[in-house]
Amino acid sequence: MRIGVLALQGAFVEHERMLQRLGVETFEIRHLADWQQPMAGLILPGGESTAMMRVMKDEGLMEPIQKAIKEGLPVLGTCAGMILLDDQHLGCMDVTVKRNAYGRQLGSFQTTYNIKGIGDVSMVFIRAPYIERCGEGVEVLSTLDGHVVAAKEKNMLACSFHPELTEDTRLHEYWLKEFVQQKD
Protein backbone atom coordinates (compact mmCIF):
# COMPACT_ATOMS: atom_id res chain seq x y z
CA MET A 1 0.00 0.00 0.00
CA ARG A 2 1.49 3.36 -1.07
CA ILE A 3 0.08 6.75 -0.20
CA GLY A 4 0.74 9.79 -2.39
CA VAL A 5 1.37 13.10 -0.62
CA LEU A 6 0.87 16.33 -2.57
CA ALA A 7 4.28 18.00 -2.14
CA LEU A 8 3.89 21.32 -3.97
CA GLN A 9 4.27 23.49 -0.85
CA GLY A 10 3.67 23.30 2.89
CA ALA A 11 3.97 20.69 5.64
CA PHE A 12 3.99 17.54 3.50
CA VAL A 13 7.09 16.00 5.13
CA GLU A 14 5.25 15.91 8.47
CA HIS A 15 2.49 13.75 6.92
CA GLU A 16 5.07 11.45 5.36
CA ARG A 17 6.78 10.97 8.74
CA MET A 18 3.42 10.23 10.35
CA LEU A 19 2.58 7.54 7.80
CA GLN A 20 6.08 6.09 7.88
CA ARG A 21 5.77 5.74 11.65
CA LEU A 22 2.67 3.64 10.94
CA GLY A 23 4.68 1.49 8.55
CA VAL A 24 3.03 2.91 5.42
CA GLU A 25 5.06 3.70 2.32
CA THR A 26 4.69 7.22 0.90
CA PHE A 27 5.76 9.14 -2.19
CA GLU A 28 5.76 12.83 -3.08
CA ILE A 29 3.71 14.32 -5.89
CA ARG A 30 5.45 17.42 -7.25
CA HIS A 31 4.54 17.27 -10.95
CA LEU A 32 2.47 15.32 -13.43
CA ALA A 33 4.99 12.47 -13.88
CA ASP A 34 4.80 11.67 -10.15
CA TRP A 35 1.04 11.38 -10.43
CA GLN A 36 1.26 8.41 -12.83
CA GLN A 37 2.27 6.04 -10.01
CA PRO A 38 -0.39 3.82 -8.46
CA MET A 39 -1.62 4.93 -5.04
CA ALA A 40 -4.03 3.62 -2.43
CA GLY A 41 -4.78 7.09 -1.08
CA LEU A 42 -3.87 10.77 -1.35
CA ILE A 43 -2.99 13.37 1.29
CA LEU A 44 -3.53 17.08 0.70
CA PRO A 45 -1.36 18.73 3.38
CA GLY A 46 -1.38 22.07 5.17
CA GLY A 47 0.37 25.10 3.70
CA GLU A 48 -0.95 27.99 1.66
CA SER A 49 -3.91 26.96 -0.50
CA THR A 50 -3.36 29.79 -3.01
CA ALA A 51 0.25 28.70 -3.57
CA MET A 52 -0.78 25.05 -3.99
CA MET A 53 -3.63 25.93 -6.38
CA ARG A 54 -1.29 28.00 -8.54
CA VAL A 55 1.28 25.22 -8.94
CA MET A 56 -1.39 22.52 -9.26
CA LYS A 57 -3.02 24.38 -12.17
CA ASP A 58 0.24 25.14 -13.94
CA GLU A 59 1.55 21.57 -13.60
CA GLY A 60 -1.67 20.17 -15.08
CA LEU A 61 -2.35 18.31 -11.83
CA MET A 62 -5.72 19.84 -11.08
CA GLU A 63 -7.94 17.86 -13.48
CA PRO A 64 -6.40 14.43 -12.79
CA ILE A 65 -6.61 14.97 -9.02
CA GLN A 66 -10.21 16.17 -9.28
CA LYS A 67 -11.14 13.20 -11.45
CA ALA A 68 -9.43 10.59 -9.24
CA ILE A 69 -11.10 11.91 -6.07
CA LYS A 70 -14.51 12.04 -7.74
CA GLU A 71 -13.97 8.44 -8.87
CA GLY A 72 -13.36 7.38 -5.28
CA LEU A 73 -9.64 7.76 -4.48
CA PRO A 74 -9.44 7.97 -0.67
CA VAL A 75 -8.24 11.42 0.36
CA LEU A 76 -7.29 13.20 3.58
CA GLY A 77 -7.14 17.00 3.56
CA THR A 78 -5.77 18.99 6.51
CA CYS A 79 -6.14 22.79 6.80
CA ALA A 80 -5.17 24.05 3.32
CA GLY A 81 -5.92 20.51 2.12
CA MET A 82 -9.48 20.89 3.39
CA ILE A 83 -9.77 24.21 1.53
CA LEU A 84 -8.63 22.51 -1.68
CA LEU A 85 -11.43 19.92 -1.38
CA ASP A 86 -14.28 22.44 -1.02
CA ASP A 87 -16.76 23.74 -3.60
CA GLN A 88 -14.67 26.84 -4.37
CA HIS A 89 -11.49 24.95 -5.28
CA LEU A 90 -11.37 21.33 -6.50
CA GLY A 91 -15.12 21.04 -5.98
CA CYS A 92 -14.91 17.48 -4.65
CA MET A 93 -16.55 17.84 -1.25
CA ASP A 94 -20.00 19.36 -0.80
CA VAL A 95 -18.81 21.94 1.73
CA THR A 96 -17.87 25.61 1.73
CA VAL A 97 -14.77 26.41 3.73
CA LYS A 98 -14.04 29.79 5.27
CA ARG A 99 -10.34 30.63 4.96
CA ASN A 100 -8.40 32.25 7.83
CA ALA A 101 -11.59 31.83 9.83
CA TYR A 102 -9.83 32.45 13.15
CA GLY A 103 -7.98 35.52 11.91
CA ARG A 104 -4.25 36.05 11.59
CA GLN A 105 -1.39 34.25 13.38
CA LEU A 106 -2.33 35.83 16.74
CA GLY A 107 -5.59 33.86 16.44
CA SER A 108 -3.78 30.51 16.09
CA PHE A 109 -4.36 28.13 19.00
CA GLN A 110 -4.14 24.60 20.32
CA THR A 111 -6.86 22.69 22.14
CA THR A 112 -7.97 19.16 22.98
CA TYR A 113 -11.36 18.14 21.67
CA ASN A 114 -13.46 15.20 20.56
CA ILE A 115 -13.66 13.73 17.07
CA LYS A 116 -16.46 11.24 16.45
CA GLY A 117 -15.03 7.77 15.98
CA ILE A 118 -11.60 8.70 17.36
CA GLY A 119 -11.99 10.37 20.77
CA ASP A 120 -10.23 13.36 22.34
CA VAL A 121 -7.31 14.57 20.25
CA SER A 122 -4.90 17.48 20.41
CA MET A 123 -5.87 19.96 17.70
CA VAL A 124 -3.41 22.55 16.39
CA PHE A 125 -5.06 25.41 14.49
CA ILE A 126 -2.66 27.59 12.44
CA ARG A 127 -4.39 30.50 10.67
CA ALA A 128 -7.02 27.83 10.30
CA PRO A 129 -10.19 27.55 8.23
CA TYR A 130 -13.49 25.98 9.25
CA ILE A 131 -16.43 24.56 7.32
CA GLU A 132 -19.26 27.09 7.13
CA ARG A 133 -21.64 25.05 4.98
CA CYS A 134 -22.12 21.28 4.83
CA GLY A 135 -24.07 19.54 2.06
CA GLU A 136 -26.49 16.68 2.72
CA GLY A 137 -24.05 13.82 2.20
CA VAL A 138 -21.51 15.29 4.60
CA GLU A 139 -21.13 13.80 8.07
CA VAL A 140 -19.81 16.19 10.71
CA LEU A 141 -17.16 14.58 12.95
CA SER A 142 -16.27 17.52 15.16
CA THR A 143 -17.85 20.88 15.98
CA LEU A 144 -15.76 23.28 18.04
CA ASP A 145 -17.51 26.40 19.44
CA GLY A 146 -20.27 26.01 16.85
CA HIS A 147 -17.95 25.59 13.88
CA VAL A 148 -17.35 22.38 11.95
CA VAL A 149 -13.65 21.49 12.14
CA ALA A 150 -13.74 17.88 10.91
CA ALA A 151 -16.06 16.13 8.46
CA LYS A 152 -16.29 13.28 6.02
CA GLU A 153 -18.12 12.56 2.81
CA LYS A 154 -17.81 9.31 0.85
CA ASN A 155 -14.05 8.79 0.22
CA MET A 156 -13.03 12.15 1.71
CA LEU A 157 -11.91 13.11 5.22
CA ALA A 158 -11.09 16.73 6.02
CA CYS A 159 -10.08 18.69 9.11
CA SER A 160 -9.22 22.31 9.96
CA PHE A 161 -6.34 21.39 12.26
CA HIS A 162 -2.98 19.67 11.86
CA PRO A 163 -2.74 16.12 13.26
CA GLU A 164 0.61 15.86 11.43
CA LEU A 165 2.11 18.48 13.79
CA THR A 166 1.40 16.35 16.87
CA GLU A 167 2.69 12.98 18.03
CA ASP A 168 -0.83 11.53 17.87
CA THR A 169 -1.24 9.14 14.91
CA ARG A 170 -4.88 8.22 15.56
CA LEU A 171 -6.47 10.40 12.88
CA HIS A 172 -4.12 8.98 10.24
CA GLU A 173 -4.84 5.45 11.51
CA TYR A 174 -8.57 6.15 11.36
CA TRP A 175 -8.27 7.42 7.78
CA LEU A 176 -6.17 4.41 6.72
CA LYS A 177 -8.59 1.97 8.34
CA GLU A 178 -11.94 3.53 7.44
CA PHE A 179 -11.12 5.03 4.05
CA VAL A 180 -8.05 3.42 2.48
CA GLN A 181 -8.23 -0.22 3.63
CA GLN A 182 -12.02 -0.26 3.39
CA LYS A 183 -11.65 0.26 -0.31
CA ASP A 184 -9.19 -2.62 -0.90
Add this chain to the structure above:
Amino acid sequence: MEDRVQLNRNLAQMLKGGVIMDVTTPEQAKIAEEAGACAVMALERIPADIRAAGGVSRMSDPKMIRGIQEAVSIPVMAKCRIGHFAEAQILEAIEIDYIDESEVLSPADDIYHIDKRKFKVPFVCGAKDLGEALRRINEGATMIRTKGEPGTGDIIQAVRHMRMMQSEIRRLVSMSEDELYEAAKQLRVPYELVQYVHENGKLPVVNFAAGGVATPADAALMMQLGAEGVFVGSGIFKSGNPVKRAQAIVKAVTNYNNPKILAELSEDLGEAMVGINEQEIELLMAERGK
Protein backbone atom coordinates in the same frame (compact mmCIF):
# COMPACT_ATOMS: atom_id res chain seq x y z
CA MET B 1 7.40 24.26 25.51
CA GLU B 2 5.10 27.25 25.70
CA ASP B 3 2.13 26.92 23.36
CA ARG B 4 2.84 30.22 21.65
CA VAL B 5 6.40 29.31 20.66
CA GLN B 6 5.15 25.99 19.30
CA LEU B 7 2.30 27.60 17.34
CA ASN B 8 4.72 30.13 15.89
CA ARG B 9 7.17 27.43 14.87
CA ASN B 10 4.22 25.60 13.32
CA LEU B 11 3.30 28.56 11.11
CA ALA B 12 6.84 28.51 9.70
CA GLN B 13 6.34 24.82 8.91
CA MET B 14 3.33 25.76 6.79
CA LEU B 15 5.51 28.14 4.75
CA LYS B 16 8.04 25.43 3.85
CA GLY B 17 8.59 24.67 0.20
CA GLY B 18 7.37 28.16 -0.58
CA VAL B 19 8.56 31.60 -1.64
CA ILE B 20 8.17 34.73 0.48
CA MET B 21 8.25 37.84 -1.68
CA ASP B 22 9.10 41.46 -0.84
CA VAL B 23 6.29 43.82 -1.89
CA THR B 24 5.89 47.56 -1.56
CA THR B 25 2.28 48.08 -2.69
CA PRO B 26 -1.06 46.22 -2.50
CA GLU B 27 -0.83 45.71 -6.28
CA GLN B 28 2.53 43.97 -5.96
CA ALA B 29 1.16 41.90 -3.06
CA LYS B 30 -1.68 40.69 -5.28
CA ILE B 31 0.75 39.81 -8.06
CA ALA B 32 2.84 37.84 -5.56
CA GLU B 33 -0.18 35.97 -4.17
CA GLU B 34 -1.47 35.20 -7.64
CA ALA B 35 1.99 33.92 -8.62
CA GLY B 36 1.91 31.46 -5.72
CA ALA B 37 3.89 33.21 -2.95
CA CYS B 38 3.30 31.51 0.43
CA ALA B 39 3.66 34.88 2.21
CA VAL B 40 4.65 38.47 1.46
CA MET B 41 7.03 40.84 3.21
CA ALA B 42 5.51 44.33 3.30
CA LEU B 43 8.06 47.12 3.16
CA GLU B 44 8.28 50.66 1.82
CA ARG B 45 11.49 50.12 -0.08
CA ILE B 46 13.00 46.87 -1.25
CA PRO B 47 16.61 46.23 -0.18
CA ALA B 48 18.11 47.30 -3.54
CA ASP B 49 16.47 50.72 -3.13
CA ILE B 50 17.42 50.96 0.54
CA ARG B 51 21.00 50.36 -0.57
CA ALA B 52 20.74 52.98 -3.32
CA ALA B 53 19.06 55.61 -1.13
CA GLY B 54 21.39 55.28 1.88
CA GLY B 55 20.51 56.96 5.18
CA VAL B 56 18.65 55.44 8.12
CA SER B 57 16.14 52.80 7.18
CA ARG B 58 13.23 52.12 9.56
CA MET B 59 10.05 50.09 10.03
CA SER B 60 7.46 50.79 7.31
CA ASP B 61 4.38 52.96 7.82
CA PRO B 62 1.72 50.78 9.54
CA LYS B 63 -0.90 52.22 7.20
CA MET B 64 1.03 50.94 4.21
CA ILE B 65 1.37 47.51 5.85
CA ARG B 66 -2.38 47.46 6.59
CA GLY B 67 -3.11 48.15 2.95
CA ILE B 68 -1.18 45.02 2.05
CA GLN B 69 -2.86 42.97 4.80
CA GLU B 70 -6.21 43.94 3.31
CA ALA B 71 -5.14 43.11 -0.24
CA VAL B 72 -4.14 39.46 0.29
CA SER B 73 -5.20 36.37 2.25
CA ILE B 74 -1.71 34.86 2.66
CA PRO B 75 0.45 35.68 5.70
CA VAL B 76 1.95 39.18 5.78
CA MET B 77 5.35 39.80 7.33
CA ALA B 78 7.10 43.10 8.07
CA LYS B 79 10.53 44.18 9.20
CA CYS B 80 11.64 45.99 12.33
CA ARG B 81 15.13 47.17 13.18
CA ILE B 82 17.45 44.89 15.16
CA GLY B 83 16.87 45.57 18.84
CA HIS B 84 13.95 47.96 18.23
CA PHE B 85 11.33 46.34 20.42
CA ALA B 86 8.99 49.34 20.20
CA GLU B 87 8.75 48.90 16.42
CA ALA B 88 8.04 45.21 17.07
CA GLN B 89 5.27 46.16 19.54
CA ILE B 90 3.69 48.35 16.86
CA LEU B 91 3.83 45.53 14.32
CA GLU B 92 2.26 43.17 16.85
CA ALA B 93 -0.49 45.72 17.48
CA ILE B 94 -1.49 45.65 13.82
CA GLU B 95 -1.53 41.83 13.97
CA ILE B 96 1.28 41.15 11.58
CA ASP B 97 1.74 37.40 10.97
CA TYR B 98 5.55 37.37 11.26
CA ILE B 99 8.12 40.02 12.23
CA ASP B 100 11.51 39.99 10.54
CA GLU B 101 14.06 41.50 12.96
CA SER B 102 16.18 42.47 10.04
CA GLU B 103 19.71 43.60 9.25
CA VAL B 104 18.29 45.17 6.06
CA LEU B 105 17.09 48.09 8.20
CA SER B 106 19.49 50.24 10.22
CA PRO B 107 20.14 48.49 13.57
CA ALA B 108 18.68 50.27 16.61
CA ASP B 109 20.86 48.43 19.12
CA ASP B 110 24.41 47.20 18.54
CA ILE B 111 24.44 44.85 21.55
CA TYR B 112 20.99 43.46 22.26
CA HIS B 113 18.51 41.82 19.96
CA ILE B 114 14.81 41.96 20.84
CA ASP B 115 13.70 39.62 23.64
CA LYS B 116 11.33 37.83 21.30
CA ARG B 117 9.90 35.59 24.02
CA LYS B 118 8.03 38.65 25.35
CA PHE B 119 5.88 38.68 22.22
CA LYS B 120 2.94 36.57 21.08
CA VAL B 121 3.67 37.32 17.44
CA PRO B 122 6.39 35.21 15.75
CA PHE B 123 9.84 36.40 14.65
CA VAL B 124 12.17 35.36 11.86
CA CYS B 125 15.83 36.37 12.14
CA GLY B 126 18.84 36.24 9.83
CA ALA B 127 21.99 34.23 10.56
CA LYS B 128 25.37 33.68 8.93
CA ASP B 129 26.33 30.62 10.92
CA LEU B 130 25.00 28.13 13.44
CA GLY B 131 25.96 30.22 16.48
CA GLU B 132 23.95 33.22 15.27
CA ALA B 133 21.01 30.97 14.37
CA LEU B 134 20.91 29.30 17.79
CA ARG B 135 21.36 32.60 19.64
CA ARG B 136 18.37 34.04 17.80
CA ILE B 137 16.34 30.89 18.54
CA ASN B 138 17.30 31.17 22.19
CA GLU B 139 15.98 34.76 22.16
CA GLY B 140 12.68 33.42 20.82
CA ALA B 141 12.96 33.44 17.02
CA THR B 142 10.72 30.71 15.60
CA MET B 143 12.13 30.78 12.08
CA ILE B 144 15.64 31.40 10.71
CA ARG B 145 16.86 32.60 7.34
CA THR B 146 20.33 33.11 5.94
CA LYS B 147 21.33 36.76 5.91
CA GLY B 148 22.80 36.58 2.43
CA GLU B 149 23.52 40.03 1.12
CA PRO B 150 20.17 41.72 0.50
CA GLY B 151 19.54 43.93 -2.49
CA THR B 152 22.53 42.71 -4.48
CA GLY B 153 21.18 39.94 -6.68
CA ASP B 154 24.43 38.16 -5.80
CA ILE B 155 23.90 34.72 -4.30
CA ILE B 156 27.40 34.15 -2.93
CA GLN B 157 26.71 35.32 0.63
CA ALA B 158 23.54 33.25 1.01
CA VAL B 159 25.45 30.21 -0.25
CA ARG B 160 28.28 30.90 2.18
CA HIS B 161 25.87 31.25 5.12
CA MET B 162 23.84 28.15 4.27
CA ARG B 163 26.96 26.04 3.73
CA MET B 164 28.42 27.29 6.98
CA MET B 165 25.26 26.42 8.95
CA GLN B 166 24.96 22.98 7.36
CA SER B 167 28.59 22.09 7.90
CA GLU B 168 28.46 23.22 11.54
CA ILE B 169 25.30 21.15 12.01
CA ARG B 170 27.07 18.08 10.58
CA ARG B 171 30.00 18.75 12.89
CA LEU B 172 27.71 18.80 15.95
CA VAL B 173 26.00 15.60 14.83
CA SER B 174 29.34 13.79 14.64
CA MET B 175 30.51 14.89 18.10
CA SER B 176 30.52 12.62 21.11
CA GLU B 177 28.16 13.74 23.86
CA ASP B 178 30.89 14.95 26.21
CA GLU B 179 32.15 17.30 23.48
CA LEU B 180 28.80 19.11 23.27
CA TYR B 181 29.40 21.20 26.40
CA GLU B 182 32.48 22.77 24.88
CA ALA B 183 30.62 23.27 21.58
CA ALA B 184 27.86 25.11 23.45
CA LYS B 185 30.47 27.34 25.04
CA GLN B 186 32.11 28.13 21.71
CA LEU B 187 28.80 28.81 20.00
CA ARG B 188 27.68 30.93 22.99
CA VAL B 189 24.35 29.12 23.23
CA PRO B 190 22.59 26.94 25.83
CA TYR B 191 23.53 23.27 25.96
CA GLU B 192 19.93 22.15 25.23
CA LEU B 193 19.96 23.75 21.77
CA VAL B 194 23.30 22.11 20.92
CA GLN B 195 21.95 18.79 22.13
CA TYR B 196 18.85 19.19 19.93
CA VAL B 197 20.98 19.79 16.83
CA HIS B 198 23.27 16.87 17.77
CA GLU B 199 20.30 14.51 18.02
CA ASN B 200 18.19 15.75 15.12
CA GLY B 201 20.75 16.98 12.59
CA LYS B 202 18.76 20.16 12.01
CA LEU B 203 17.73 23.42 13.64
CA PRO B 204 14.69 23.22 15.94
CA VAL B 205 12.95 25.72 13.62
CA VAL B 206 12.43 26.09 9.87
CA ASN B 207 15.40 27.51 7.96
CA PHE B 208 14.91 29.57 4.77
CA ALA B 209 17.39 31.12 2.33
CA ALA B 210 17.43 34.88 1.84
CA GLY B 211 19.56 37.62 0.37
CA GLY B 212 20.57 37.69 -3.28
CA VAL B 213 18.12 35.18 -4.82
CA ALA B 214 17.36 36.45 -8.36
CA THR B 215 16.67 33.44 -10.61
CA PRO B 216 14.91 30.03 -10.49
CA ALA B 217 18.38 28.47 -10.54
CA ASP B 218 19.41 30.51 -7.46
CA ALA B 219 16.33 29.25 -5.63
CA ALA B 220 17.03 25.63 -6.64
CA LEU B 221 20.67 26.00 -5.55
CA MET B 222 19.65 27.16 -2.08
CA MET B 223 17.04 24.40 -1.74
CA GLN B 224 19.62 21.76 -2.70
CA LEU B 225 21.99 23.23 -0.12
CA GLY B 226 19.37 22.58 2.56
CA ALA B 227 17.06 25.61 2.63
CA GLU B 228 13.42 24.76 3.36
CA GLY B 229 12.10 27.67 1.30
CA VAL B 230 13.30 31.05 0.01
CA PHE B 231 12.77 34.75 0.50
CA VAL B 232 13.04 36.82 -2.68
CA GLY B 233 13.50 40.49 -2.06
CA SER B 234 14.61 42.75 -4.83
CA GLY B 235 14.92 39.88 -7.34
CA ILE B 236 11.31 39.93 -8.51
CA PHE B 237 10.08 43.49 -8.70
CA LYS B 238 13.49 44.78 -9.86
CA SER B 239 13.41 42.45 -12.86
CA GLY B 240 12.02 42.91 -16.37
CA ASN B 241 8.98 40.61 -16.01
CA PRO B 242 7.99 40.30 -12.33
CA VAL B 243 4.89 38.10 -12.90
CA LYS B 244 6.70 35.51 -14.94
CA ARG B 245 9.79 35.51 -12.74
CA ALA B 246 7.71 35.20 -9.56
CA GLN B 247 5.82 32.18 -10.94
CA ALA B 248 9.05 30.60 -12.18
CA ILE B 249 10.77 30.94 -8.80
CA VAL B 250 7.72 29.46 -7.02
CA LYS B 251 7.81 26.39 -9.29
CA ALA B 252 11.60 26.15 -9.04
CA VAL B 253 11.30 25.78 -5.26
CA THR B 254 8.80 22.92 -5.67
CA ASN B 255 10.89 21.20 -8.36
CA TYR B 256 14.36 22.14 -7.10
CA ASN B 257 15.68 18.65 -7.81
CA ASN B 258 14.43 18.40 -11.39
CA PRO B 259 16.85 20.06 -13.88
CA LYS B 260 14.53 19.47 -16.85
CA ILE B 261 11.72 21.45 -15.24
CA LEU B 262 14.21 24.07 -14.05
CA ALA B 263 15.44 24.48 -17.63
CA GLU B 264 11.90 25.19 -18.84
CA LEU B 265 11.32 27.60 -15.96
CA SER B 266 14.49 29.52 -16.74
CA GLU B 267 13.46 30.30 -20.34
CA ASP B 268 12.41 33.78 -21.51
CA LEU B 269 12.30 35.44 -18.10
CA GLY B 270 13.52 38.77 -19.47
CA GLU B 271 16.08 40.89 -17.65
CA ALA B 272 17.15 39.71 -14.21
CA MET B 273 17.87 42.46 -11.70
CA VAL B 274 21.18 44.06 -12.55
CA GLY B 275 22.85 43.23 -9.28
CA ILE B 276 25.99 44.32 -7.53
CA ASN B 277 28.97 42.01 -7.08
CA GLU B 278 30.17 41.27 -3.58
CA GLN B 279 33.40 43.25 -4.10
CA GLU B 280 31.48 46.36 -5.20
CA ILE B 281 29.34 46.57 -2.06
CA GLU B 282 30.07 49.43 0.26
CA LEU B 283 27.72 48.35 3.05
CA LEU B 284 27.73 44.73 4.27
CA MET B 285 24.31 44.33 5.86
CA ALA B 286 25.16 40.76 6.94
CA GLU B 287 27.66 42.19 9.45
CA ARG B 288 24.84 43.86 11.35
CA GLY B 289 23.64 42.05 14.51
CA LYS B 290 25.59 38.97 15.54
